[in-house]
Every structure is written in C-alpha cells, then in structure tokens.
Amino acid sequence: MMTSASSLPIRQPILSPALTADWTTRLLANRVAYHILFWGSVFGFNAAYIAFIGEDRDIALFNLGLRIPFILAGCYINLYYLMPRFFNTGNFLLYALAVFGLIFSLNAVNLYVLELFIDSPICPTTFEADATFNGSNYIYKGFYLVSIVGLTSGIKLSKNQLTEKQKAEAIEKEKLQTELLLLKSQINPHFFFNTLNNLYALTLKKSDRAPEMVLKLSDLMSYSLYESDGLTVSLxxxxxxxxxxIELETVRLGTKMTMNFVVNGPIGQQLIPPLLFLPIIENCFKHSATNVPGGVITVSITITPDTILLETRNPSHSTGSALTKKGGLGLRNVQRRLQLLYGSDYRFETGLHNETFSSTLQIPLVWPVV
Structure with missing residues (x-):
C-alpha cells in the first residue's frame, strides 16, 4: 500500500479568476496613494479625538499642523534608513539606540518649535500649556511619537514578512511545476518505448494488424504531444x-489474455491531470503473467460527482510491489505526481493477493469554470 486516505474531501475546482480591479484595489496598488490614505486616517482620527477631548477644533488643527512634519520625518527616516541599515542587517542594539536617539531629538526640536509659536497670532491661547517645553509635555509627546514609529515599524515588518513568504511560496510553486513537467515528460518516452517494443513484436510475427497498430500509435503520439501539454485535460x-x-495491447496479446475495460458513471466536462492513469494501466500489461490459463486483465473507471476511481487487476507471479521492482518508473512517477498535485487528498493502493496484482487510485475531480 502506497498512500491511503479513508475518505476524500471534496476538492474545490482550480479557478482562474478574472482580474477585477475596483477603485480600492487600484488605490492600494498605488504606493503614494496608500501612504496618503494611511496618514490621512491616522491624523484624521487624532485630530477628531483631540478636538473632542479639548472641545476646540483650532487646537487640534494647530497641534497636528506643527507636529506632522516631525512625525513623518521620524517614521520615514526609521523605515527607509535606520531599518535597512541596522535592523535588517542584525544590528539590533545599534538600531534601538538610533531609533530612540532620533525620537528624542525630533521630539525636542518639535517642542522647541511649538514654544516659538506660543506668541504667534495663529496660536490658540488655550494651547500655550501644551506647547510649553517642559518635562510632562516632552514625555507625553515623546510617547506619542514612539507609538507612531512603532506602529509603522510593525506594519513594515509585517509587510516584509508577507513579501518574503510570497516569494518563498512562488519559488516553491515554480519548483513543483518544474518537477511536474519533468515527471510528465518522462511518461512519453517510457510509454512509447514499450509501445514500439510491442509493435516490433507484431512485425516479427508479420501480423496483419501491424498497420492498424501504427495508426493507433500515431493517435496516441498526437494526444501525448499536442493535447496533453496543459495541467489538466478533459476526462x-x-x-x-x-x-x-488498451486496443494496442489487446492486439499484441491476442488470445493470451482476456481484457475487460469498463467505464461507469457520466462523462461530462470534468478535468483531470493528463496521462495520470496510463502508467498504472500500462503496468497491468507489462507485468502480467501471460502464461496463466484464462488470465484476465480488468480496468475499471468509476466516475462520481466529486471523484474518479481507477481500479485494475492482472495476473502476476511477482512477489513484490511493482513500485519497488527494477523498471517501475511508471508507478513511481504516478506516486510523485499525486503527491505534488493533491497533497493527501487522494488514495493510491497497490497489492498482490493470490497471484493477482491490483491497484486502486481515487482522486478528486476538477470541474472547469464556465
């Protein structure tokens, strides 16, 4: 037994959503607009809060108008100079010293500027207490500056982490797709090598069915080369x-074997990975004991609304799994492709009982998006 899952969850279709861009996604995709939206939200909330607490809109506007340049300077110097230079290089102590040094300096200069405007006609008289350069104002405004710098640093770090995760996932996805393409490319030479051997055996027998077999082989090559180059193909x-x-193999075996091929269930517009079943079916013919009287090869495909089940049986004198035998490239290939395509959402079992080799493969069906 290779991989077994007692029950298969209903797998969602592989979707290819259209690119729908409303004004919000376009706004967020614009870096400048995103920053303006962020700062507008932060300062708008603070202005509303200060105006509500102090019941004076002029104080809120005057306070933020003189503090915004210093807040922006602290945040952007930290984000685009201190973090890349110290934090991202692992110099965390130097980074902490530099950030707090920047905040303390900007806060001191900001309070000095605020105090200069106390006697200005545009300064509300009730704002003088908040603009005076003293210890309590320095601590209060410094704490606010620290919180804003910390907030933007957290957002930046989260964004960087998300970006790195997306890059890693993209690289892993590309590696998996490359491996899938490599595995699928191995199927064709392996399959055609065996089929040409079968055709060679017929020509040695001077069989009248050799031309028919050549035509069917041509159809198989056309399908493998031109119609199965995507990730999915119609069922x-x-x-x-x-x-x-199967018809090619039936011609080759003649009366040595009886072939039963059954398809149960409706065949609609379902999609499956191309050339996934063929190595398993090919294994039935390749490893069958042709000298067994009354030998029967059975291939059954059962289609349900959510899954497709392939079951095969063939006579065999082998004492080991075809996956472990020399030349078992086909089934090893299938096993790896299943892991890459479905993770654990599949069931693949092989076994030998009473000189009959059997295999069972159940996978979720993929339906096209209409």
Missing part, C-alpha cells in the same frame, strides 16, 4: 486515449 479525451492504448 473524455483521457478515456479515449486509454481506449486506444
């Missing part, structure tokens, strides 16, 4: 491809 085309292969 009806895949089953038609399997029928062609």
């Amino acid at each position: 009806d085309k895949e089953i038609s491809h399997i029928r062609n292969y």
Whole structure:
C-alpha cells in the first residue's frame, strides 16, 4: 500500500479568476496613494479625538499642523534608513539606540518649535500649556511619537514578512511545476518505448494488424504531444486515449489474455491531470503473467460527482510491489505526481493477493469554470 486516505474531501475546482480591479484595489496598488490614505486616517482620527477631548477644533488643527512634519520625518527616516541599515542587517542594539536617539531629538526640536509659536497670532491661547517645553509635555509627546514609529515599524515588518513568504511560496510553486513537467515528460518516452517494443513484436510475427497498430500509435503520439501539454485535460479525451492504448495491447496479446475495460458513471466536462492513469494501466500489461490459463486483465473507471476511481487487476507471479521492482518508473512517477498535485487528498493502493496484482487510485475531480 502506497498512500491511503479513508475518505476524500471534496476538492474545490482550480479557478482562474478574472482580474477585477475596483477603485480600492487600484488605490492600494498605488504606493503614494496608500501612504496618503494611511496618514490621512491616522491624523484624521487624532485630530477628531483631540478636538473632542479639548472641545476646540483650532487646537487640534494647530497641534497636528506643527507636529506632522516631525512625525513623518521620524517614521520615514526609521523605515527607509535606520531599518535597512541596522535592523535588517542584525544590528539590533545599534538600531534601538538610533531609533530612540532620533525620537528624542525630533521630539525636542518639535517642542522647541511649538514654544516659538506660543506668541504667534495663529496660536490658540488655550494651547500655550501644551506647547510649553517642559518635562510632562516632552514625555507625553515623546510617547506619542514612539507609538507612531512603532506602529509603522510593525506594519513594515509585517509587510516584509508577507513579501518574503510570497516569494518563498512562488519559488516553491515554480519548483513543483518544474518537477511536474519533468515527471510528465518522462511518461512519453517510457510509454512509447514499450509501445514500439510491442509493435516490433507484431512485425516479427508479420501480423496483419501491424498497420492498424501504427495508426493507433500515431493517435496516441498526437494526444501525448499536442493535447496533453496543459495541467489538466478533459476526462473524455483521457478515456479515449486509454481506449486506444488498451486496443494496442489487446492486439499484441491476442488470445493470451482476456481484457475487460469498463467505464461507469457520466462523462461530462470534468478535468483531470493528463496521462495520470496510463502508467498504472500500462503496468497491468507489462507485468502480467501471460502464461496463466484464462488470465484476465480488468480496468475499471468509476466516475462520481466529486471523484474518479481507477481500479485494475492482472495476473502476476511477482512477489513484490511493482513500485519497488527494477523498471517501475511508471508507478513511481504516478506516486510523485499525486503527491505534488493533491497533497493527501487522494488514495493510491497497490497489492498482490493470490497471484493477482491490483491497484486502486481515487482522486478528486476538477470541474472547469464556465
């Protein structure tokens, strides 16, 4: 037994959503607009809060108008100079000293500027207490500056972490896709090598069916080269491809074996990975004991609304799994492709009982988006 899952969850279809961009996504995609939106929200909330507490809108506007440049300077110097230079390079102590040094300096200069405007005609008289350069004002305004710098630093770090995670996922996805393409490319040479050997055996026998076999082989090559180059293929085309292969093998074996091929369930517009079933079916013919009287090879495909089940049986004198035998490239290939495509959302079992080798593969169906 290779991989077994007692029950298969209903797998969602592989979707290819259209690119829908409303004004919010376009806004967030614009870096400048995103920053303006963020700072507008922060300062708008603070202005409303100060005006509500102090019951004086002029104080709120005057306070923020003189503090905004220093707050922005502290945040952007930290984000685009101190973090890349110290934090991102691992110099955390130097980074902490530099950040607090920057905040303390900007806060002191900010309070000095506020105090200069106390006697200005535009300064509300009730704001003089908050603009005076003293210890309590320095601590209060310094704490606020620290909180804003900390907030923007946290957002920046979260964004960087998300970006790195997306990059890692993209690299991993590319590696998996490359491996899938490599695995699928191994199927064709492996399959055609065996089929050409079968054709060679017929020509040695001077069989009248050799020309028919050449035509079917041509159809198989056309499908493998031109119609199965995507990630998925329609189920009806895949089953038609399997029928062609089985007919080729039936011609080769002649009366040595009886072949039963059954398809149960409706064949609609379902999609499956191309050439996934063929190595398993090919294994039935390749490793069958042709000298067993009355030998029967059975291939059954059962289609349900959510899954597709492939079951095969063939006579065999082998004492080990075909996956572990020399030359078992096909089934090892299938096993790896299943892991990459479905994770654990599949069931693949092989076994040998009473000189009959059997395999069972159940996978979720993928339906196209209409």
